[in-house]
Amino acid sequence: MNAVFYIAAAVAVVSTVMVVTRANAVYALMYLIVSLLSVALIFFVLGAPFIAALEVIIYAGAIMVLFVFTIMMLNLGPKAVHQESQWLSGRMWIGPSILVAVLIGEMLYVLWGGEHPVEGRHIVEPREVSLALFGPYIMIVELSSMLLLGGLVAAYHLGRRVRGDVKEPKS
Amino acid sequence: MMATVPTEYGMLLAALLFGIGLVGLLVRRNVIFMLMCTEIMLNAAGLAFVVAGSRWHQPDGQIMFIIIVTMAGAEVAVGLALILRFYHLFKTLDADAADTMKG
Amino acid sequence: MLQLLWTVPALPLLGFVLLAAFGGRLPRAGVSVIGAGSVGLSAAVTGLIAWTFVKAPPAGGFSQYLWTWFQVGDLKVDMTLRLDPISLVMILVATGVGFLIHLYSTEYMRDDPDYARFFAYMNLFVAAMLVLVLADNLPMLYLGWEGVGLCSYLLIGFWYDNPDNARAAVKAFLVTRIGDVAMLIGLFVLFFSLETLDLGSIMGRAQAQWTPNSAVAVAATALLLCGALGKSGQLPLQVWLPDAMAGPTPVSALIHAATMVAAGVYLLARTHVLFDLAPAVQHVVALIGAATLLLAGTSALAQRDIKRALAYSTISQLGYMFLALGVGAWSAALFHFMTHAFFKALLFMAAGAIILALHHEQDMFKMGGLRKRLPLVFLTFLAGAMSLAALPLVTAGFYSKDMILWEALSSPKGGVLLWGAGVLGAFITGLYSFRIVFLVFFGEERSHVTARPGMAMMLPLAVLAVLALAGGFVELPGTLGHVTLFSAFMGTHAMEGAPALAEGVQQVLAALLALGGVAVAVVLFVRRPEIVRNWVSTPAGSVLHELCASGWGFDRFYDAVIVRPFVWLASFHREDFMAVVWRAVGGLADGGAAGLSRMQTGRLRLYMAGIVLGAIITVALVVLL
Numbered sequence: 001m002n003a004v005f006y007i008a009a010a011v012a013v014v015s016t017v018m019v020v021t022r023a024n025a026v027y028a029l030m031y032l033i034v035s036l037l038s039v040a041l042i043f044f045v046l047g048a049p050f051i052a053a054l055e056v057i058i059y060a061g062a063i064m065v066l067f068v069f070t071i072m073m074l075n076l077g078p079k080a081v082h083q084e085s086q087w088l089s090g091r092m093w094i095g096p097s098i099l100v101a102v103l104i105g106e107m108l109y110v111l112w113g114g115e116h117p118v119e120g121r122h123i124v125e126p127r128e129v130s131l132a133l134f135g136p137y138i139m140i141v142e143l144s145s146m147l148l149l150g151g152l153v154a155a156y157h158l159g160r161r162v163r164g165d166v167k168e169p170k171s
Numbered sequence: 172m173m174a175t176v177p178t179e180y181g182m183l184l185a186a187l188l189f190g191i192g193l194v195g196l197l198v199r200r201n202v203i204f205m206l207m208c209t210e211i212m213l214n215a216a217g218l219a220f221v222v223a224g225s226r227w228h229q230p231d232g233q234i235m236f237i238i239i240v241t242m243a244g245a246e247v248a249v250g251l252a253l254i255l256r257f258y259h260l261f262k263t264l265d266a267d268a269a270d271t272m273k274g
Numbered sequence: 275m276l277q278l279l280w281t282v283p284a285l286p287l288l289g290f291v292l293l294a295a296f297g298g299r300l301p302r303a304g305v306s307v308i309g310a311g312s313v314g315l316s317a318a319v320t321g322l323i324a325w326t327f328v329k330a331p332p333a334g335g336f337s338q339y340l341w342t343w344f345q346v347g348d349l350k351v352d353m354t355l356r357l358d359p360i361s362l363v364m365i366l367v368a369t370g371v372g373f374l375i376h377l378y379s380t381e382y383m384r385d386d387p388d389y390a391r392f393f394a395y396m397n398l399f400v401a402a403m404l405v406l407v408l409a410d411n412l413p414m415l416y417l418g419w420e421g422v423g424l425c426s427y428l429l430i431g432f433w434y435d436n437p438d439n440a441r442a443a444v445k446a447f448l449v450t451r452i453g454d455v456a457m458l459i460g461l462f463v464l465f466f467s468l469e470t471l472d473l474g475s476i477m478g479r480a481q482a483q484w485t486p487n488s489a490v491a492v493a494a495t496a497l498l499l500c501g502a503l504g505k506s507g508q509l510p511l512q513v514w515l516p517d518a519m520a521g522p523t524p525v526s527a528l529i530h531a532a533t534m535v536a537a538g539v540y541l542l543a544r545t546h547v548l549f550d551l552a553p554a555v556q557h558v559v560a561l562i563g564a565a566t567l568l569l570a571g572t573s574a575l576a577q578r579d580i581k582r583a584l585a586y587s588t589i590s591q592l593g594y595m596f597l598a599l600g601v602g603a604w605s606a607a608l609f610h611f612m613t614h615a616f617f618k619a620l621l622f623m624a625a626g627a628i629i630l631a632l633h634h635e636q637d638m639f640k641m642g643g644l645r646k647r648l649p650l651v652f653l654t655f656l657a658g659a660m661s662l663a664a665l666p667l668v669t670a671g672f673y674s675k676d677m678i679l680w681e682a683l684s685s686p687k688g689g690v691l692l693w694g695a696g697v698l699g700a701f702i703t704g705l706y707s708f709r710i711v712f713l714v715f716f717g718e719e720r721s722h723v724t725a726r727p728g729m730a731m732m733l734p735l736a737v738l739a740v741l742a743l744a745g746g747f748v749e750l751p752g753t754l755g756h757v758t759l760f761s762a763f764m765g766t767h768a769m770e771g772a773p774a775l776a777e778g779v780q781q782v783l784a785a786l787l788a789l790g791g792v793a794v795a796v797v798l799f800v801r802r803p804e805i806v807r808n809w810v811s812t813p814a815g816s817v818l819h820e821l822c823a824s825g826w827g828f829d830r831f832y833d834a835v836i837v838r839p840f841v842w843l844a845s846f847h848r849e850d851f852m853a854v855v856w857r858a859v860g861g862l863a864d865g866g867a868a869g870l871s872r873m874q875t876g877r878l879r880l881y882m883a884g885i886v887l888g889a890i891i892t893v894a895l896v897v898l899l
Binding site: 002006012017019020025029042043051054055058059063070071084088092096104107111122128129144147148151157 | 175176179180181182183184186187188189190191192193194195197198199203204206207208210211214218221222224225228229230231232233234237238240241242243244245246247248251252253254255256258264
């Protein structure tokens with residue numbers, strides 16, 4: 001099974017790089033879905049089947065559909081894609097890449113600097129997760145419901161069409 | 172059906188995905204792409220939690236992932252609504268257009 | 275019945291709370307009912323209490339403990355109301371006259387946009403005044419003292435959109451504050467020396483511990499006297515009272531004539547035991563009273579503004595009360611306080627009716643001939659003016675003023691000099707009060723009457739007119755019937771064994787001088803007005819007139835001696851070296867803000883880069899340390 005992990009990891013990294021570099025939003029979105037699905041596979045082989053299912057249903061399913069709808073509503077044409085590729089000039093990548101490389105380097109240092117953990121996995125059943133979720137973590141569940149309600153209200157409020165909020169585009 | 176990859180590799184993958192997302196967030200000017208990059212980073216953080224939970228045979232990592240998904244859902248809903256408003260207001264998706272609060 | 279005492283101050287306070295909270299949303303009728311009704315109810319309760327009290331006076335007065343206000347170490351201050359003859363007279367006047375003035379205000383302030391605010395302040399004032407006079411200890415008295423001062427400030431500046439009114443309010447507040455601070459220090463001295471602030475125990479312990487004219491007695495009484503001088507507008511702190519007329523006329527009637535300004539008299543009457551132990555200070559009280567009554571009386575002679583003339587007359591009458599206090603006749607002072615409350619409130623309200631009828635015209639030289647236009651107002655004003663001028667036999671003012679004059683002459687602390695000042699003051703009083711009457715109501719008409727006062731204004735005037743004439747019959751001198759209801763109630767006895775002949779001669783003399791004042795007024799202001807005109811146009815006359823009109827130049831004097839040097843000092847110290855330090859601090863903050871705000875470029879990705887940089891440094895710190 002280890003091979004599955006490595007292949008899925010490679011797919012995830014490559015497709016994520018593609019997400020970040022695409023000029024067309026729809027293509028980027030497709031790559032993002034691929035990335036999410038490969039991460040779901042990794043969850044599965046790591047012994048978290050419940051989370052793998054959630055990843056597919058919520059992330060790759062619901063949230064990505066939201067993105068698709070939004071892009072559809074924005075109705076961006078080829079002009080936007082052109083503009084996007086203009087923004088993605090080569091020099092733009094240097095600074096952020098160095099910054100992030102340093103950060104990753106530090107993380108790796110932390111990762112390998114510590115003691116080497118023992119191996120030996122086992123599957124964490126959905127049953128265990130649920131018992132913990134509705135046992136010691138019940139408070140967080142309640143808080144999440146508040147968060148979701150807040151998100152709902154905010155999205156509704158922001159999504160309303162308001163007269164007269166259209167401004168001239170900036171030169 | 173269990174993989175026996177070392178924990179470090181799972182963490183390495185999480186770090187890489189997070190880093191790619193971060194680079195994208197820094198580079199892209201389009202707010203939709205910025206939001207997508209945020210999603211990548213959140214997903215990478217969730218991956219790190221699940222790997223750690225799997226390492227310690229505890230359900231807590233997975234619970235954290237569930238919380239992250241919930242948060243991501245709310246965040247995307249509000250974020251996309253904001254993007255729609257943003258586009259109505261500025262007729263562009265350039266994040267640098269919204270600089271009216273500069274000091 | 276006496277147990278209801280707590281409702282007397284509580285009802286106006288409740289009215290204030292209601293009006294302050296809901297006044298803006300209530301209809302005018304509702305505001306009137308709450309505003310005047312609360313004081314009216316309080317007056318009714320006071321009447322019942324007075325009836326019970328007089329029928330069977332409880333020995334040593336009646337106290338009602340409400341709650342403990344605060345307790346620090348040995349000092350325990352209770353909220354305790356105390357009812358005795360002095361405070362009973364005070365609350366009767368405060369609620370009775372207060373209610374009449376509230377009733378009058380419902381019509382006078384009818385068209386004011388801030389109707390509810392006015393009544394809220396007025397109710398708060400009545401509540402504070404009642405706390406002041408019912409207080410059983412000095413801290414509580416001081417609470418009421420500051421409360422009435424605050425309301426006075428608020429009501430003088432009631433029409434605050436005119437900067438002159440706001441300035442008058444601030445002036446009144448600051449000048450009385452000088453006295454209040456002195457009084458507060460006086461309370462400290464009393465507590466330091468006697469270790470109590472309870473009025474009853476203070477009197478008892480002072481008599482036991484103090485020797486007459488000891489330093490502590492002189493210091494404590496002198497400081498209390500300063501407080502009373504500020505509140506009652508006596509020399510040298512009288513300058514705020516004429517300016518206080520910037521407030522609405524009912525305010526002048528209630529606060530600056532009938533009740534608050536008499537708080538100083540009340541304080542001195544309350545603590546008369548202490549003043550008996552400091553005869554030197556007491557003598558100063560009498561001298562200040564005599565000087566004030568002459569100075570204010572002559573100032574009243576030269577005023578054009580009817581309200582300012584009445585204000586100076588108030589100062590002058592308060593001077594009489596201080597004269598009485600200074601010769602130890604505190605019951606005479608309270609008697610004159612009562613009659614003065616009647617006729618001065620009456621005069622102010624009648625003046626208010628005239629001012630309203632003439633569209634806010636206050637200049638007496640633009641009035642005239644109103645006798646026929648406003649006959650009822652004329653009659654009531656005449657009653658008030660007669661009482662003020664102390665016309666013999668028929669007016670209340672005569673009996674109270676006569677009592678003061680006789681005490682000033684016959685008391686061992688008095689003397690011919692003080693009496694002479696009082697009698698001369700009586701002549702001036704007759705002159706200036708009838709000057710007002712003749713200028714306003716006689717002669718040719720110079721202005722047009724647009725509105726006549728209605729019932730709500732005329733009823734209080736009529737009631738007070740009756741009281742101003744008949745209110746004096748509760749105390750008649752030995753030569754005329756010898757009724758001593760008031761002084762017997764106060765627990766003081768009238769002069770025993772005084773030669774009736776001397777008293778009679780004294781009375782006739784004072785009465786003749788008062789009548790003489792009126793007669794001179796007839797000559798000067800009705801028959802031969804050109805005498806005054808010619809005299810004022812001579813150089814000496816014009817200087818004197820100017821001096822009187824400006825209240826003997828006290829305002830100018832204080833301006834030159836205190837205000838200007840202080841302003842100069844303040845502006846001189848604006849640029850001292852501490853200012854440099856603080857400016858440096860300010861500049862640092864300013865520059866720092868300007869520098870840091872450059873970071874706020876409004877570009878999201880730069881902020882993001884900042885976050886990443888921070889994350890790198892944080893992780894690096896964790897890793898390396």
